[in-house]
Amino acid sequence: MFSKDAIKLYVMGISLLALTAFVFFRENTTDWRDYQAEFRDLVTEKFGAERAEQVPSGVQQIWVKDLDRVDRCVTCHQAMEWKGLETAPNPYRTHPKGILEKHPLTAYGCTSCHGGQGFSTTLPDAHGNVEHWEEPVLGQEVSEAYLIKNSKALMEMNCNSCHRYDRQTTGMDYINTAKNLVEEKDCRACHTINGRGGIIGPDLTYEGDKPTEQFDYGRLTGRHAVFAWQVAHFQNPKMVSPDSIMPNFGLSSQDAQALALLVMSWKKEPIPASYISGVQLRDVPTPEEIAKEKEMLEGDGAFFVQNKCFVCHSVSSLGVNSAAKIGPDLSDAVVDVQNRFGRTLDDFLMDPTGTMSVVLATQIPLTTEQRQQAIALLKVAYQRKLEQQIKNTSPSPTPAGK
Amino acid sequence: MATEEISETKASSSLLATLREKLALKPMWEKLTWTWKPETKREAGDAVVRNFVLHWFPAKVSLESLSWGYSFWLGTISAVLFLILTITGGILMFLYVPSVERAYLSVKDLEFSTSYGWFLRGLHRISAHLMVAVVFLHMVRVFLTGAFKNGRKAVGQNRPLNWIVGVALLLITLLLSFTGYLLPWDQLAYWAITVGTNIASSAPVFGDPTRFILLGGTTIEQATLIRFYVLHCFLLPLATFGLVSYHMWRVRKDGGLACTEKRYEEAKKQEQPAIASKTYSLLGITGGTAVDVQNVMIDDEEDKVPSSPYLTVRLAVVTLATTIVSILLTLLVRAPLEEAANPAVTPNPAKAPWYFLWLQELVTITTFTVGGITINGALIGGIILPGVLVAAAVLWPYFDKSPVSSIGRWFPKERKWQNRVFLIIVAAILILTFIGTYMRGPFWEIYMPWQEWEQTPRRF
Incomplete structure (x- = not known):
């Protein structure tokens, strides 16, 4: 009995050792380590070994306390502010410079504009196309799914969190179009927006905060998503919600997408005063x-x-x-x-x-x-x-x- | 031996010896370790007596109690799981922040950036689920083998009391798991606790006050989180530790595992019955039997082995195997973390933790409408039925009148009927748990496991 048990003990001991080794291996062979190694190779090739030594290793993050954001995107996307990698393949490409001048990384992080899961250090989780993560990276993948011509257009939704009271904002073509449409179609005749407007339709001031579960996707073909619902609703309100008395404005799909982005941007987000100093925080009519x-x-x-x-x-x-x-x-x-x-x-x-x-x-x-x-x-x-x-x-x- | 050595070295007073004496290296080392190949019986016994870690074991242990097939070592496995939970939980306490603002984010940190955070959290979670299951199975084993019954082997036996302690430990295990369920502060946590505490509130008179005290208010908020946290990390583990110690001590007091009663009964059968004779009393000669000392000698040497190494090695095997299974499951099953808790959005379906899903099912079954009046099943299914079950469990040893010969055996004929009834209840609980876990979909409708649910809505 004893010798049999002793053999079992040895087998178990060795198995546990092997398992421990596997856990150690898994902890230390994460994808981001590969990306960092590859980036170092790229830097060595382009700028020499000396520069490569300056590349930081380990999990990197931008912590923006004011916006309550921790963005670990820079763990893999290490070249954000490097000069000379403007044409490198992602994730090693330099970030377009213009926008960063007014929106420095340290003050805005990544996800406040791009979406995605800043906490994550694995690709699927970080890019947010996973269950239980509501804000995927607003880029090519989502754009293609919705046949949006400009893959950067989706991001305008996030820009409008701060820029919501702007009449027009440089570089935000979709949102600008949508804002024009709001005036042109006189949405305020029925809806209150930012405290002004009618009461026939629902108040849209915080439409972007409406939880995903509160939409009725029953008549929607395809993806059960708020964006899809909004686009379909703008194109044919009665088709999505038969009881609606909202008129069909015969909007093009691009206009409907723009409006969907606009209403989804209307959220009650606390924005620190320093980020919007001097901005009129209400709609001022001309x-x-x-x-x-x-x-x-x-x-x-x-x-x-x-x-x-x-x-x-x-x-x-x-x-x-x-x-x-x-x-x-x-x-x-x-x-x-x-x-x-x-x-x-x-x-x-x-x-x-x-x-x-x-x-x-x-x-x-x-x-x-x-x-x-x-x-x-x-x-x-x-x-x-x-x-x-x-x-x-x-x-x-x-x-x-x- | 060790002290003699020390006094000798004192006399010689060499530098090294003084150092050794000061550090008391050897005695401490010896207190924590033991040889697993003792040369003599004395050495084997010494290991148990002198060693702090082993002191709760008897010096010798019967072969039946060591067998795999009688107890399946379920109690030991539960204790090992509790140990794993204590260690991983202790580390997690350094990393988790029990505030509604930070809790969810600190769990995200564990998942993605803390070194081995995913492993610690996964292992803690899996071990907790396993512990609920194993403690339950342990109870099933004890019932089926009638191990809650007093035999005749030892004086001062009180196995029914130890069974009640066991029932309390099962309930505490459930509470430990339940309080831990809330801590990640995601939708899964928030709504499982909502469902669970709502069932509690349907108890008459005490229901609402109980819920109020448990939640620290009427809604699940910061007050609830800190209460659950303190219960989960301090009070309930403390209670578990105390009760487990008592549980173990009682096993020793009760003369070891119930299976050892068999040998005593067999030995007793071979004894000659007392002879009818004249007996002298102080008042003269009376009729009757001679004083029969009901003590049967069992030859210890024949069926008992030293605890060290027989018990200790088996204990080590069980400990390692439990750890291995837990780690393997941790690697295979990723711990879920849903959206941050949102009181405004109820997931569809909202489910209690899996070990309470049989209760949620009972609530569903006992909710029905008769002539326009809806009977809410929360009272019947959620309070009365489980209350009756716990009360029956506590009282059962006192109603079980089966003979002593049925103690410590699997499926004895004498206990056929009560075992059948018990197994039917166990099966019902398992089936209801399975239905609740795998077959309830949106709007609490029945979905076959292979049937797809509606898409979960997303923003994009």
């Missing part, structure tokens, strides 16, 4: 915008603006311009209602059918007096339209029906 808004709110068509009719309908003869133009122009509602429903405007507005019955019951509750006011105003609007037509026709006649 004088033209204020004038336009004032005209809409105080002009003859003020009623339709205040009661949000303008979200769907223009009343062009009264200077009310709808960005969405979902419903018909109300300037000729007096005759149009008659044509469409076979009822007078008075009759229809008091007891509407179809979409208007839903809208007036749920979105825009109007009292009887308000309805009468609307009818009176619409009659004025028709009058005004006819006058404008006569004015327009006298100098240069237009073809009939226009």
